[in-house]
Amino acid sequence: MADKLVEFLVVLSEDTKLADAFKSDKKVAMDDFGLSAEDQQLVLDEKYDEIKERCGNAAKALNIIGLPSIE
Amino acid sequence: MTENKKGSLVIVGTGIDVAGQMTLKAKSYIENADIVFSVVSGQAVMHWLGTLNDNVVSLMGLYDEGKSRVQTYHEMIDAMVKAVYEGKKVVGAFYGHPGVFVFPTHKVIARLKSEGYYAHMDPGVSAEDCLIADLGIDPGMTGMQSYEATQLLFYKHRIDPACMLILWQIGLTGEHTFRTLEPGQCKKGLRILTNMLLEHYPEDHEVIMYEAAMLPIFEPLIDRFPLKDLPTSKSTMASTLVIPSLGKPEFDLETLSKLGLTLDDVLVSMKPEFE
Numbered sequence: 001m002a003d004k005l006v007e008f009l010v011v012l013s014e015d016t017k018l019a020d021a022f023k024s025d026k027k028v029a030m031d032d033f034g035l036s037a038e039d040q041q042l043v044l045d046e047k048y049d050e051i052k053e054r055c056g057n058a059a060k061a062l063n064i065i066g067l068p069s070i071e
Numbered sequence: 072m073t074e075n076k077k078g079s080l081v082i083v084g085t086g087i088d089v090a091g092q093m094t095l096k097a098k099s100y101i102e103n104a105d106i107v108f109s110v111v112s113g114q115a116v117m118h119w120l121g122t123l124n125d126n127v128v129s130l131m132g133l134y135d136e137g138k139s140r141v142q143t144y145h146e147m148i149d150a151m152v153k154a155v156y157e158g159k160k161v162v163g164a165f166y167g168h169p170g171v172f173v174f175p176t177h178k179v180i181a182r183l184k185s186e187g188y189y190a191h192m193d194p195g196v197s198a199e200d201c202l203i204a205d206l207g208i209d210p211g212m213t214g215m216q217s218y219e220a221t222q223l224l225f226y227k228h229r230i231d232p233a234c235m236l237i238l239w240q241i242g243l244t245g246e247h248t249f250r251t252l253e254p255g256q257c258k259k260g261l262r263i264l265t266n267m268l269l270e271h272y273p274e275d276h277e278v279i280m281y282e283a284a285m286l287p288i289f290e291p292l293i294d295r296f297p298l299k300d301l302p303t304s305k306s307t308m309a310s311t312l313v314i315p316s317l318g319k320p321e322f323d324l325e326t327l328s329k330l331g332l333t334l335d336d337v338l339v340s341m342k343p344e345f346e
Binding site for chain 1: 088089090091092113114115116118119122286287288289
């Protein structure tokens with residue numbers, strides 16, 4: 001089963017209704033989505049490193065960047 | 072070369088954030104592919120891709136500490152080519168815009184086309200697109216120069232301070248081995264770059280260290296400081312340096328004359344829309 005926090009972030013990035021609700025009241029939006037109290041606390045406490053770890057390290061994807069001249 | 076062989080490849084971008092910046096067309100390509108190879112920013116995007124297609128294979132595992140990224144890029148190309156040879160409808164889903172600062176995507180398309188296969192790239196939302204939106208800077212107003220920071224050092228490019236200058240991968244300035252991914256190891260390159268820039272801009276010219284938001288709960292990182300402080304600034308692998316224009320250059324009266332125009336003609340036509 002997918003990580004509920006990951007699922008929340010996916011939906012938050014594409015659903016403007018949820019994004020507006022989150023902007024208006026983070027707690028209510030996360031409650032309505034069914035996020036656990038622990039996950040909600042991670043977001044409210046802005047534990048971004050832990051959240052990044054859960055979602056995969058974005059910086060790793062940047063490894064794909066490469067100079068066009070490296071043939 | 073005719074494109075009549077059975078296998079095919081479409082390269083798409085997933086955008087900078089998790090899912091919301093993927094184009095409708097890219098989403099449709101992914102949904103209808105036999106296999107999707109992904110090089111994306113982690114579990115959240117992988118989860119999203121998995122909701123669109125049951126057969127998503129991450130190529131991120133090809134990276135390894137100390138392994139040359141060039142080797143990894145060629146292994147990515149080989150994986151996609153093999154699936155096309157097997158007659159599959161293949162999609163390569165890459166982070167951001169799949170053709171910006173991405174070596175294997177252009178290469179694999181060129182290779183497959185030369186062999187008679189259908190292959191093309193669809194554009195995606197790039198870090199540059201996010202930068203323009205987040206910083207509120209329109210490159211059309213001043214013109215724009217854009218370089219990978221290390222390439223600006225390695226080659227004798229000509230900086231035009233009348234344009235906005237964007238330097239990508241500022242945290243890896245001077246890195247040339249394709250093995251180092253630690254911004255802290257590139258301080259020497261940053262110092263040399265700063266000295267180069269100081270030949271064109273005053274030391275108190277405000278520059279911007281920028282990083283797009285990669286998750287929807289984040290805000291973009293926007294740090295403004297004088298150019299002279301660049302060597303001690305904080306940057307990551309994802310940081311981009313923006314150097315705003317010093318202002319428009321002088322009018323080229325000779326060319327205006329050839330066009331049958333005077334300076335007044337141009338100034339009148341520019342007002343009031345662009346003020």
